[in-house]
Structure formats: structure tokens, C-alpha cells
Amino acid sequence: MFVLGQSEMKPRIRKDEPLIRWNMLLTNDEISFLRLQSKRENRTASDLVRSAIERLYFPYNRILPNQALNRLKHDYLNRDECEQKLRTLE
Amino acid sequence: MKKRLYLDTSIWLSLAFENERRLLVQKFLTQKLEEDWICISSSFAISELVSIEAESPKQWFDYLELIQDICTEILPLDLSVFDKAAKELLSPLLLNQKSISTAIHLSLIKIGRCDAVASLSPSLRRLSSVTGFDPLI
Numbered sequence: 001m002f003v004l005g006q007s008e009m010k011p012r013i014r015k016d017e018p019l020i021r022w023n024m025l026l027t028n029d030e031i032s033f034l035r036l037q038s039k040r041e042n043r044t045a046s047d048l049v050r051s052a053i054e055r056l057y058f059p060y061n062r063i064l065p066n067q068a069l070n071r072l073k074h075d076y077l078n079r080d081e082c083e084q085k086l087r088t089l090e
Numbered sequence: 091m092k093k094r095l096y097l098d099t100s101i102w103l104s105l106a107f108e109n110e111r112r113l114l115v116q117k118f119l120t121q122k123l124e125e126d127w128i129c130i131s132s133s134f135a136i137s138e139l140v141s142i143e144a145e146s147p148k149q150w151f152d153y154l155e156l157i158q159d160i161c162t163e164i165l166p167l168d169l170s171v172f173d174k175a176a177k178e179l180l181s182p183l184l185l186n187q188k189s190i191s192t193a194i195h196l197s198l199i200k201i202g203r204c205d206a207v208a209s210l211s212p213s214l215r216r217l218s219s220v221t222g223f224d225p226l227i
Contacts, residue, residue, distance in 0.1 A: 050091040051126060061092065061162055062123050068159035069116050076153035077106040078143040085142065089100050089211040 022049050092162075093205040095122055097131045098195050099138040100210035101225070102157060106139070111226065118208065118225035119160070127206075131157065132165040132198045138191065165202045174201070188217055 023031060023045070034045045041048065054061060097119075104115045119129065136157060144150035158164065174197040179188065188196070192214050199207055199218055206221040207214060215222025 047091050054092055054126075061128055062126075065123055065129055065160045065162070066120060068156045069119055071156060071159075072105055072112065072116065073108075074149075075107040075145050076149045076156075077103075077139065077145065079107040079109070081142045082103045082106050085138075086100060086103050086210060089103075089209075089214075 022046070092126050092128045094130050094203060095127045095223070096195075096199045096202060096204040096207040096220075097129055097135065097161070098207065098209040098211065098214060099135045099191075101208055102131070102135060102139055103142075104210060104225070105156075106142075106153065115225045118223070122208075122223075128162040129160050130163045130165065130202050130204055131161045132195075132202070133167040134165075134171070134194050134198060136164070137167070163202070165198050167198075171197050171201065188213060192217065 023034075026034070034048060038045045038048055101115060101119075104111045106112075122129075136154070144153070171194060175190065175193040178193040178196050179190065192211070195207075195209075195214055196218060199220060204220060206223055207218050208223045208225055209215055210224065210226065212224075215224060
């Protein structure tokens, strides 16, 4: 978990740094596959690449929350007060 | 890119004690994680739990830790959020339709660039400009 910084999602590139786009690194076969896959999943090719990187390098983004959900046991807060507050929301 | 799901106070209230509702919310969140969503919440959502008595200081500490592990990001609360929420409240189309608490959550959903909100509150789901999920359905 980290606290939000508004700029975290934006790639940081120095002014003099040459821009290398991900599709410049791929072979024609890989580009064809991505085009097909993006049609199948109805998402942009860029989104597919980002998801693949996230799954490969940041698996804890999913593992840690899943483990935490499975760790939920017994009562943490007073249930009557929780129920009461929930009723005001529902 | 992972989609961002905002969890409001009602989600944390539902997970805070053993019952049928907790199981449904757990199942819903697990499903969303499988579908490549990440969970986002806010200091404001957590602060709304403070008025509720904890079973013990240790339980409160454990629960806080669980919330932090479930969420990939916790949106901070500062004065600019209240300012944005006040403008939401004054919006002529939605005047008298929302509480201050709902307006703050709506502002945080926008500030946190969330793609959807999960809440047990029908008004928050209805008034939000993003998709609203009811975890109990």
C-alpha cells in the first residue's frame, strides 16, 4: 500500500531523453498478436501491455489484498454500532 | 492498466464483523481482484470508523492493518477535498440530494481517478459519475 501521489501514474521522462515507445521494441509477430488480442479483449494494446507488466512485476498488488481478505476473522468493531451506521447508509 | 475501485465506509463497516454481509463483500472483492481491479479507499472513509467502538485496541490495530493491505492506495484528506465537496453540494442539479459525507466521497472518487465505486449506499452509487457496484447483489 502506498499513499497517493497524483503524478504516480504518469511516466517520468527527462526533457533530453529520447522517447522509446513500447511498440518500437516489438517484432511484427508480437505486434500482430497484440492487435488481435486487443480486439478479443476490447481493450487498447497499451492497456494489454500495462496489465501484462503489472501481472509480471507487481503480482503483490493482487496477492496482498487477497491474503488480507482471507485473514478477516472474528469481530473487529462493535457489530451493533456498525449495523446502526449501515442502516443510515442503506 | 488496472482499474481503480473506490471502497467507501460502508464496505469497511460490512467487513468489520462476522456475518453474511461480510462473506458477500469478501466474495465481491476477490472477484474484482481477479478481474484486474485494484482497491482504493480514503483516510476519510477510515476516519468515519473512528466513532465506532472497537472490540479492543488490538482489534482496531489489526483491522487498520487489514484495510491497508486490501487497498493499493489510501487517498489522503486535506482541505482541498472539503472545498471540492462543498462545490459538489452546491451543484444546482443535485442540491438537497446528498449529505456532506456523500459529497466528500464523490470528490475523492474524482480526485483518485477511480473507474468505479463499491458501496452499500444507493445514493452514493446513483450520484457518482462512475459505475456503482452493490457488493450484495
